[in-house]
Amino acid sequence: MSAKIRVGIVGFGYMGEIRYRNVTEHPEMELVGICDPDREAEIAAKNIAVYKTWKELIDAAVDAVIVCTPNFAIPEIAVYAMDHGRHVFCEKPPGRNYADIQLIRAAELRNPQVKLIFGFNHRHHPGITDAKAIIESGSLGEILTLRGVYGKGGGYDYHTSWRNDERISGGGILLDQGIHMLDLFRYFVGDFSEVQGMRGITAFDVEVEDNAIVILRTPQGQLAQLHSSATSWKHIFRLEIGCSKGYAIISGLLSKTGSYGRETLVIGRRPARNERIAVGNPREETSYYDHDPSWNIEIAHFAECIINDTPIEKGNSIDALKVMEIIDTVYKQPIVQMDKIQREK
Amino acid sequence: MKTIVSVNEISEFEIKPRRELTAWKEQVATEIGERWSDKSRWVTVSCPVCETDDRQHAFGKTGFSYSECARCKTLYAHQRPEAAELDWWYKQSVSVSLWKEKLLRSTETSRLEKIIEPRAYWILDGISEYISRQGASELVYTDVSFFGRALVRKIAEDSTGLKIISSGITDAAAYAGTGIESKPIASLADISLPAPTDILVAIDVLERVFSIADFFSKMESSVNPGGLVFATCPVASGFEIQTLWEQSPSVIPPDKLNLPTVSGLLELFAASGSWKVLELSTPGMFDVETVKQTIDALPDKAWPRTLLALVKHIDNQGAQLFTEYLQSQRLSSFARIVLRRV
């Protein structure tokens, strides 16, 4: 491919704006236009071509489409784009449910020339990439356990967000946020053979879960546990990776507002047999990060795979399918509402 | 770039026992007096980091005069013995043999556990993080550290796929039956590598060379593109040196002739365009302890009340939290650096 990759963006919300910046910063990409009926004035104000419908944008001479819409719209747009030979970048979650991702996957299979990637950007956070490299070097031994907490505090208008309207989003906090942690679990240990989950509505007047607990086991016996919560009242991200010779803890997350705290990676080592260190208080080293390259890396990976016609390695449809399979298993469980509490109206 | 905070239960006296340390310091002072009373052949150097000559006198220490660079605030001995003399010191002086035979040996177990092992993890984890080993061809690993034998051995034990060359000036003896090649650099006057390298390790080197700027500019042609440098250095911008200044027990010539600042180093690497800073942190653990002990040892000195409140009147937990704070703000007096050759 000699010319630049011509890109269209559907949806100009929080993610759409991030992707707009990523595309304009990428030397091999060129922005054709953006479609978002609710934000046409803002798009025009940036001197970007406004497209009235997403079909018009895809039908325009674009090579690739970035889908940043609410979950319900993702499958139709992604499938249409692939069936028209466009490469597709979908933000997570990959649709509302397992059926949605299967539709998208089927379109990918019948259009083998297109690249399809999903926005699991957490894999590219510096704390995660460093932890992955250190663990792969073998210096911490084998991974034994994973424990993840990903939480936020739903606001007083939480029940009005489309993210909590089941018809639009397909699920609650687990699908919206917990999905990233599940993807990271898979990134570190691969597939799980056992999945159990519980979900509940504890504080909000919504139809979807505001808390979920998932426990998992790999065929090798590694254990994992996730708590995904909209009632943490504080933004929290913490992934503890327990290994045979030590541990890695990623906590905090570089973000636009910094609300998840400074991103850190703690590496601790199990003391050697004769080491004179107080039991339970091993040597630890903490890395602090101050730059989040994850969004740009994802777009760069997408561009590189298009240009070189190589398979998507991080965030491909198998990753999306597998993580949706886990969520689907949890969503087969009944959703239980807590009693006797005053919910936010 | 990242910053490191390192929590480790360690006291400086585990690795430098008080009695031996005092004896060694006395020997250093005596030997400097005997060997270098005549300074007529000493050389004058510019700031080892920014290379300007604009400096202010800071203090005198054991026959050496330290200045502070007016531009980058590096603390350095602007007059020092010529290279051949320093070579002699590092290889043949009684002080150094006392250091190697007494201090290093008597604390070997502690040092291995608390210094060498974490340092080996730092380097090996860094290689994993920053070099893609796909294709898995052997990487050339060159160590030019001072007194670096224990680390070289540890790296050889714990790593695979590295061709290890030991080139430290002080470490000329061969490593029998280890696969480690010994190709020592002959003189401080000409620090050049025997062959291009993918990984360069320079522990306790920057404080001894004539010019840090010159060292890194030489290494530009010796470290392969994409290759890494792991280095350590005392830094004058750290809490202990800034607080204690002429009383600092860490400024010991001729082992510590250059004490750059964190900002001076960052500027040097930014200006060169050949190095990307992957890490510049100050995981030094002894600042608070050293300041506290120096205050205790010199009770008659008029220490600022804030200092007494911050350092003297706090418990161990407070000292640890203070140490973590200093590390997180790159305000400790010992720095470590990871660079990539771009």
Ligand SMILES: [Zn+2]
């Ligand atoms: Zn200077």
